[in-house]
Each structure stands twice: as structure tokens, then as C-alpha cells.
Amino acid sequence: MSRVQQTKEKAKKKKSYFIDTMSEMLTISLRQRKDFIITFEPVDNGKPNCQIHVMTGRLINPCMLNTLKHRVSLYSDEGAKVMTRRWF
Numbered sequence: 001m002s003r004v005q006q007t008k009e010k011a012k013k014k015k016s017y018f019i020d021t022m023s024e025m026l027t028i029s030l031r032q033r034k035d036f037i038i039t040f041e042p043v044d045n046g047k048p049n050c051q052i053h054v055m056t057g058r059l060i061n062p063c064m065l066n067t068l069k070h071r072v073s074l075y076s077d078e079g080a081k082v083m084t085r086r087w088f
Helices: 003-032 062-074
Strands: 035-041 051-057
Touching: 003 035, 003 051
Parallel strands: none
Antiparallel strands: 035 051
16 A cells, blocks of 8 residues: 555545544533534645634633624625524
């Protein structure tokens, strides 16, 4: 097996592990009625790639939520969106 193939397989495993873990975190958060946040840290001059942060827990209070929703509405012309759905 060539080095290129090994590197590609490692990248696939890392990506798959991340997606599986993130899906599990989302499922648990929904079940426990906790916040689930995914955000990107922008590319910095010193870093070649951005970072993804996935956070769960009791993170957002009603005031913060309204602020975030308002901020999304300010950037709607740039494609920002918010989706709201009742959860039982």
C-alpha cells in the first residue's frame, strides 16, 4: 500500500470518527434537552486550516438566544439562516 493511500485512509477514519462522535453528541443533547452548538474558528495567518468546535451543555440562556437570532437576521442577505422547530 502506498503512502498516499495510507494517508487517505487515515483521513477517512478521522473524518468518520468525528462525524460519528458529533452525531452521538447531537442525539444525546436532544434527548437531554441541552444545547448543541457547532461553530468554526476562522483561518488564522499562522494556521493552515480552520477549526470546528462542537459544544454541548446548558450554554444558551433566553437573552443570548434572542441576540443570536437577531444577529442571524442581520446577515440574512449574506445567506445566514436560523431554523426553529417545536421539540416535545
